[in-house]
Amino acid sequence: MKPRHCGKAWDSVRRSFIDTQVGVRENRRRTILVAKTIRLTALVVTLAIGFAQTPAPPANTVIRIDVNLVQVDSVVTDSHGKRVSDLQASDFALWQDGKPQEITNFTYVTGKPAAATAQSVAPTKKIKGEVPPPPPVLEPAEVHRTLALVVDEQGVAAENIGAIRTSIRKFLDEQMRPGDLVAIVRTGAGMGALQQFTTDKRLLYAALDRIKYGESRVGVSSFTPLGQQGGRATAAINHQREESLAVGSLGAIRFVVNQMRGLPGRKSLILFTENIRMIYRNTTDEMITAAVQELSDAASRASVVIHAIDPRGMPDYSVNAADNTSRMSSRRVSRVPAQREQEVINTEQGMFALAEATGGLFLHDANDLSAALRKLADDSDGYYLIGYHPDAGTFENKDGQPRFHKIEVKVKRAGLHVRSREGFFGEPGGDTPMEHSREVELSRAMQSPFAAGALHPRLTAIFSNLPQTGSVIDTMFAFNPKELKWSTEPDGSRKAQVDVAAETFDEDGVALSTVNTSFSLQMKPEQYDAAVRRGLFYGIRVPVKKPGPYLIRAALRDPATEGTGGAEQFVEVPDVEAGRLALSSIFLQDAAVSVNADLTENGGLRQDGTGGIARRNFRRGEVLTYAIEILNAQFDAAKKPELDVQTRLFREGQQVLTSQTTIGGDATRADPRRLLAGGRMTLGSQLTPGTYVLQVVVTDKLAKGKSTPAVQSMDFRIEP
Numbered sequence: 001m002k003p004r005h006c007g008k009a010w011d012s013v014r015r016s017f018i019d020t021q022v023g024v025r026e027n028r029r030r031t032i033l034v035a036k037t038i039r040l041t042a043l044v045v046t047l048a049i050g051f052a053q054t055p056a057p058p059a060n061t062v063i064r065i066d067v068n069l070v071q072v073d074s075v076v077t078d079s080h081g082k083r084v085s086d087l088q089a090s091d092f093a094l095w096q097d098g099k100p101q102e103i104t105n106f107t108y109v110t111g112k113p114a115a116a117t118a119q120s121v122a123p124t125k126k127i128k129g130e131v132p133p134p135p136p137v138l139e140p141a142e143v144h145r146t147l148a149l150v151v152d153e154q155g156v157a158a159e160n161i162g163a164i165r166t167s168i169r170k171f172l173d174e175q176m177r178p179g180d181l182v183a184i185v186r187t188g189a190g191m192g193a194l195q196q197f198t199t200d201k202r203l204l205y206a207a208l209d210r211i212k213y214g215e216s217r218v219g220v221s222s223f224t225p226l227g228q229q230g231g232r233a234t235a236a237i238n239h240q241r242e243e244s245l246a247v248g249s250l251g252a253i254r255f256v257v258n259q260m261r262g263l264p265g266r267k268s269l270i271l272f273t274e275n276i277r278m279i280y281r282n283t284t285d286e287m288i289t290a291a292v293q294e295l296s297d298a299a300s301r302a303s304v305v306i307h308a309i310d311p312r313g314m315p316d317y318s319v320n321a322a323d324n325t326s327r328m329s330s331r332r333v334s335r336v337p338a339q340r341e342q343e344v345i346n347t348e349q350g351m352f353a354l355a356e357a358t359g360g361l362f363l364h365d366a367n368d369l370s371a372a373l374r375k376l377a378d379d380s381d382g383y384y385l386i387g388y389h390p391d392a393g394t395f396e397n398k399d400g401q402p403r404f405h406k407i408e409v410k411v412k413r414a415g416l417h418v419r420s421r422e423g424f425f426g427e428p429g430g431d432t433p434m435e436h437s438r439e440v441e442l443s444r445a446m447q448s449p450f451a452a453g454a455l456h457p458r459l460t461a462i463f464s465n466l467p468q469t470g471s472v473i474d475t476m477f478a479f480n481p482k483e484l485k486w487s488t489e490p491d492g493s494r495k496a497q498v499d500v501a502a503e504t505f506d507e508d509g510v511a512l513s514t515v516n517t518s519f520s521l522q523m524k525p526e527q528y529d530a531a532v533r534r535g536l537f538y539g540i541r542v543p544v545k546k547p548g549p550y551l552i553r554a555a556l557r558d559p560a561t562e563g564t565g566g567a568e569q570f571v572e573v574p575d576v577e578a579g580r581l582a583l584s585s586i587f588l589q590d591a592a593v594s595v596n597a598d599l600t601e602n603g604g605l606r607q608d609g610t611g612g613i614a615r616r617n618f619r620r621g622e623v624l625t626y627a628i629e630i631l632n633a634q635f636d637a638a639k640k641p642e643l644d645v646q647t648r649l650f651r652e653g654q655q656v657l658t659s660q661t662t663i664g665g666d667a668t669r670a671d672p673r674r675l676l677a678g679g680r681m682t683l684g685s686q687l688t689p690g691t692y693v694l695q696v697v698v699t700d701k702l703a704k705g706k707s708t709p710a711v712q713s714m715d716f717r718i719e720p
Helices: 007-026 030-039 158-175 201-209 232-259 286-302 330-334 336-347 349-358 369-380 438-446 525-534
Strands: 070-074 092-096 099-101 105-109 145-151 180-186 266-272 305-309 383-388 404-411 423-425 458-466 470-479 494-505 511-523 536-543 548-558 563-573 587-590 605-607 617-619 623-631 643-651 654-659 662-664 674-682 690-700 710-719
Touching: 070 092, 070 404, 092 383, 145 158, 145 232, 145 369, 158 201, 158 369, 180 201, 180 232, 232 266, 232 286, 266 369, 286 305, 286 349, 286 423, 305 349, 305 369, 330 336, 336 349, 438 494, 438 548, 438 563, 458 548, 458 563, 458 623, 470 494, 470 548, 470 563, 494 536, 511 525, 511 536, 525 605, 623 690, 623 710, 643 674, 654 674, 674 690
Parallel strands: 145 180, 145 266, 266 305, 617 710
Antiparallel strands: 070 383, 092 099, 092 404, 105 383, 404 423, 458 470, 470 536, 494 511, 494 548, 536 605, 548 563, 587 623, 623 674, 643 654, 643 690, 662 674, 690 710
């Protein structure tokens, strides 16, 4: 497979990297290169067409459809690595394909989130067990950084896994900020429930705990001990295996990049790996080279910057106790350090190429991986948006393929440095032509963690444990029928069609249930009016046989307009059979509306009579009722439970209300392990419209030993 648009450029990049590294190593001063890399400025150029911080240009400048602007985001630092934020448009020069461009749009954007502004109506009460507040639910506009921390388990030695885990844990403990949307991804695992973008540190810690050494193309240590390498035949077999696993890892990373395409915020992928070899025995490895270029192309289309960290730190190339030198001459032994040093250079080729092509940084020889990770995550703090009107020919694809346009940005002020992406593809939106089939559109709608698109469905997934069936997840996928395109029949009835798709994934990415169906809707005028007032929802029940995290994704499509919308929700299923205190999910309902829908019905599209349970949208002034089931509570000699229940309402991580909760039932019930608790909460006029999270924390005072609180949360929106 031959690289498409820049084969010579890639050869030049590889040659430049090798020459530079060899020159450094000949002087035994590789740390000098690292210091220069760290001091390089970050001018990260990312394509953003048709979007501007300043007013849009006049309509007569439109080149094609709504594409009239190419915009690059740029970070500038001085020679000491400090961010520079006082530049003007006149301080920059920009070229496209070697032709200077006039800068027409310019502004500086601060990447760090502002301080939380949520009002605190009631002080936060300290809860036994130090239960933290629920993570805030971010709207797309509230996301400041989107970070994918990708661990290439297949390209890391076992001895370096611990250091990677430690650095990521420190990032979660100390460096993750409000407004960060983060995913921890393993190349050796499917995109399961724990490998999704989230603000919830609990999920991220759970994903971190699953990083482990598996089938690797490296081995237990970064260097194969002398005497264990085998002959030429063994080396050839090992190379084929290494090549196959490397291409697989790059394909998995490309999948993550494609998933990030529609995400908001500054998008960075930070890759931990120590082996992406593009040249083997002085010959280009075409398979790996092509996979690296395909990944960099995908990153350019998705506006993702790829950073890379080599977790080996400052390697020790010397002969050690694991090496068997009994059959080696002293001269041959003396050459081992230099050979191992060259081996490290060869295995770093792909990391350097990915960072170079996408405007990222490649950090190596860094024993402090935590500092390296922090540096790369902070690379997107504060940036300039620089825009220009591209030439009309930028988006002309004469051969049916988008042309790659090289971008070069320079800063004129002395002492400042720049780093930039190679360029972008001349295609509206910076993407390949979209296939408009039913399956592709539904799949695309399900891949975003935000409900974006022409349709705006709402997904509510509720865990409960039933005496007859055990643990189940009831999913309600609600939508507003008014957003569909309806036709009027001769008898006055209204007619439309809708496609629905849904999947439930476990932590390993295994789909437990898959729904892909279509409905023809025909309603009399009065039925249509009622459906518009109440909404419609698709409901399905999914039995779950084991505890753990689950991710539910669903998508909606209107075949008449090809409009789509998607939503997702994470559900943690506790181990009820273990006998420990557990809670069902929280049911939220408008107190003024009675529920007349059968939520346990297994599948089907019907009118929303859930009283707000399905949509979780409420208005100020309404009385919100909530209910939750307490499982496995202990009882005293009088057959009474002794439970401490705290109910708190949060907005943007700040507590705004508390509520009294009533517990019903005792040990005389048919099933005393299931107690119903609930309460009422008035959504007062002082509450700002937006997304809120209701948290219920239950502590069993009769539990033996150290009592661990059981916690459940459910978010909802307050409308004006």
